Each structure stands twice: as C-alpha cells, then as structure tokens.
Amino acid sequence: MLNIIWAVMILVGVLYAGFTGHMAEVTNQALASTRDAVELCITMAGVMALWMGLMEIADKAGIVAKMTRGIGPFLHFLFPDIPKEHPARGYIATNIIANMLGLGWACTPAGLKAMGALQDLEKERGTYREGVASNEMCNFLIFNISSLELIPVNMVAYRSQYGSANPAGILAPAFLATLVSSVAAVCFIKWKDRCSRKAVHG
Amino acid sequence: MSIMTQVSNLIIPAVIFYVVGYGMVSGVKTYECFLKGAKEGLRIVVDIMPTLIGLMVGVGILRASGFFDFIGVICKPVTGAIGLPTELVPLLAVKLFSSSAATGLVIDIFETLGPDSVCGRIASILMSCTETVFYTMSVYFLAVKVTKTRYTLAGALLSTLAGTIASILLGR
Numbered sequence: 001m002l003n004i005i006w007a008v009m010i011l012v013g014v015l016y017a018g019f020t021g022h023m024a025e026v027t028n029q030a031l032a033s034t035r036d037a038v039e040l041c042i043t044m045a046g047v048m049a050l051w052m053g054l055m056e057i058a059d060k061a062g063i064v065a066k067m068t069r070g071i072g073p074f075l076h077f078l079f080p081d082i083p084k085e086h087p088a089r090g091y092i093a094t095n096i097i098a099n100m101l102g103l104g105w106a107c108t109p110a111g112l113k114a115m116g117a118l119q120d121l122e123k124e125r126g127t128y129r130e131g132v133a134s135n136e137m138c139n140f141l142i143f144n145i146s147s148l149e150l151i152p153v154n155m156v157a158y159r160s161q162y163g164s165a166n167p168a169g170i171l172a173p174a175f176l177a178t179l180v181s182s183v184a185a186v187c188f189i190k191w192k193d194r195c196s197r198k199a200v201h202g
Numbered sequence: 203m204s205i206m207t208q209v210s211n212l213i214i215p216a217v218i219f220y221v222v223g224y225g226m227v228s229g230v231k232t233y234e235c236f237l238k239g240a241k242e243g244l245r246i247v248v249d250i251m252p253t254l255i256g257l258m259v260g261v262g263i264l265r266a267s268g269f270f271d272f273i274g275v276i277c278k279p280v281t282g283a284i285g286l287p288t289e290l291v292p293l294l295a296v297k298l299f300s301s302s303a304a305t306g307l308v309i310d311i312f313e314t315l316g317p318d319s320v321c322g323r324i325a326s327i328l329m330s331c332t333e334t335v336f337y338t339m340s341v342y343f344l345a346v347k348v349t350k351t352r353y354t355l356a357g358a359l360l361s362t363l364a365g366t367i368a369s370i371l372l373g374r
Contacts, residue, residue, distance in 0.1 A: 005296065005303050009260035017267035025266040033262030037255040040309065041247055048243035054218060056239025057225040057232050104246075112345040119346045132350040133343065141342055142357035145333045146365070151213060152330030154305075159326060162312035169318075170326040171210035173372035177331040181365030188357040 040161050047157035055103055064101070068093045078143065078189065079136055088117035092140060100150045114140060135196055139189045146185030148178055250302070257306035265310055286370060289314075289321045293328070294366065301334040324373030331365035 017026040058064055071093055075082075082088050091114035098106035118136045122128040133141075152174055160167035225232045264270060274288035281288050289311055297304040308325045315321050335358045343351055 005300055006256060006260050009264050009303075013260070013263035013265075013267040013269060016269045016272070017263070020268050022267050026263050029262040029266035030259050033258040034255050036262075036309070036313070037251070037258040040258075041251045041254060044250075045244055045247040048247050049240035050243070052243030052246070053236035053238075053240035054221045056242070057230055057235045058221045059239075060230045060235045061221070061225040061228045063221065063224055108341070111342060115342050115346045131348055133348045133352050133354060137343075137346070137348065138352050138354040138357065141339060141354050142361060144342070145335055145338050145358040146361035147331065147333040149330050151217065152326075155308075155326045155330050156214075158305075158309060158312060159317040159322075162309070162317045164317035164322075166207060166211070167317070168210050168214055169207050170323060170330070171213045172206040173210075173323075173369075174327045174330040177327050177365055177368040177372055180368035181332050181361045184364035185357060185361035188360050192353055192357070 040158065043161040044154070044157050047153060047160075051102065051153045055101060058101070064097060067097045067100075071096060078186065079139065082118075082121065082136060086117065086121060088114055088121055088136070091117055095144065096148065099144070100148050102149055102151060102153050111144060135193070139192070142185050142189055143182070146178075146182040148182045150175065253302050254306070257303050258309060260303075261306040261310045265314070287321045287324070290324060290328075293325060297328070297332075298335045298362070300337055301329075304329065304334070320374060324369055327369040327373050328366060331369055332362045335359060335362055 014026065017023050055064075068090075075089060075093055075096075076084075079089070079092070082092075091110050094110035095107055095114055098104075098110060115137060118134060118140065119128070121136065122134045127134070151171065155170065155174070156167045159170070222232055225235065270289070270292060273291060277288055277291045281291060293304055293307045293311070296307055308329055311319075311321050311325050317323075317326065335355070339351060339354060339358065343349070343354075
C-alpha cells in the first residue's frame, strides 16, 4: 500500500512543482523535512522510552493481565458465541488491552493469533468456508479498527515537539472521540448479529 | 473546555503514579523493569525513523509544490458546506490507507498551522480515534487467507465516520 502512496506523493509533488514553478521550494523542503524527521524522532525517543518503561512495569506487576481478565464480561457481550475456554477469547482480550495502552508491538501479534483462533473455531463448528470471513472475524476487526486507545502518547509527543502550549490538552477530547467511534462499531456489530440470528431462526 | 483540559492534564501523572505505585506494592523491581522497557521503546523509535524520514519528505514535497492548496481549492465547495477545514481533506483520505503517511500529514499541519490551531487540534484527536481501515483489514485478513470480507468494510467505515464527526465537533 505504502509503496504506491509514497511514490505517488513524490511523483505528483515533483510534477506539479515543475508545472507551477515551485522547484526551488521543493528542493528546500525535501532537505528541511529530513531534518524535521530526525528532530521529531529525538523527542519521540524520550517519550517512547518513558512510556514503554512504564508499560514494562505494568506488565510485570500484573496490571496488563488484570485488565485482560477485567474485560471478560465485555468480551462476552461482544462475542456471545465464542466459548468461555476458547483460546480466541484470550487473544482478543490481549489485543484490545494492548491497543488501549498504546502497545503497538503487542497488539498485532495477538490480533493475528485471534484471527487464526477464530478460523479454528469455525472449523470446530463445521461452518468453515475457505476464504470467507466468519461473523466473529468481521466483528473483531470492526471493533479493532474502531480502536479504543486510552492515551495517544505519540500525539502528545508530536504536539510538544511543535510547540503546543498544552500537548496533553487533547487527551480528554481524544478519549471521547475514540469512545464515539467504538460505540458506533459496537452498535453496528450488534445490529448485524441480530440480522444474522433472524436469518438463521427464520 | 477548561474541565476537559484539567482532566487531560491529570491523566498522564495519574497513570505514572498508579503504575509505579502498583509496581512497588507488588514487589516488582520497578527501575530495572523501566530500563528494560525504555530500551525497547528506543528500539521502536529507531525502527520507525526511516519511515518517518521517507514520509515527511514525501509530504514536504507535496506541500511545497503547492498541490495541497490545489486540492483545497477543488474541495472548497464541499468542505465549506459542512464546515470542514480544507487542510484536513488530504489527511482524511490518506488515513484510510496508511497511518504512518497520515502521521506525516499531521506533522505538516502542526508545522504550518500549529498544534493548537483548530486544524491541529482536530488532527490530533482524529489520529487517536480510529485505526487505518484498509491497512488493518489487509494485514488481519491476509493472516487467515480471507478474501471475502463481508460487512467488515461497512462497519469499519461507519465507525471511522462517527469518530471523524466527533473529532471535528470536539476539536473546534
């Protein structure tokens, strides 16, 4: 995906600059951007080190595991048809919590395992269709994309780098916005579930 | 807005206090753990550095060429009608495909308009509210070789739309 987006950005930019006579600006900006990127990474390095350090403590102290268990009832609400002991449940929980805490590295592996486990679940049920997403897969991905990130650490870091008077000032509105997108996702999932139940039971 | 700001300012100190306090009470070697995690954090930044350089150069070229202004002019009739700042249009489009490319655009908005401008605030909120729709779908479905994704896209777009509207309203 990025291979195309990135190449198109560069090619369109240079061509457009050629037609409108902005070549000098493009040269300056290309060089300035590399410097900006490195400066930004230096700010990011400190923030990420602090955050990941804290999260390592949270992990070792059992806070992450506690949170993962804590969302059990919510998982049951969202995925009523996944059996309690099924491994898919644990992976989904880990994925959601990692997402909430901004632990990108823990998020994707758990999410991919969850997809695999959901596929196994379909096979166990005998309803597996090759290449077709199951209801749970769709629901899990919709909820995942709706993302419930509690603290967008990166954004705070970027804002502070560019001289915001209050870098953390967006945390509360950002939480509300992410809550809205997640609630919309849950409503959609529940609506789809009801449709498919009606289709099965006639 | 002042309550929102106060809550915002409380969140990070509260999290730091809770994590370190909880860690100490449960007998974790807090500082050793912190150092281990911090090292991992630095590694992550080193990993994303080339991406960030590449994308910021791409966005920089596109902006310097005047192309963003051109898009803004084209979109003006639509965005003006719904009260969306034109500077956010490229961001909304790119964000569906790649979150790192979107990050490049957000930083560009911070640079040109400032993080505390209306656009800067909306962009900050927007970036923290949903994941990249097409990227996430392709990675997750590829893992189980699913090509028929059924209603996933509709649901993901609906939730993204809800988040976008909320971001615009909250960022003003």
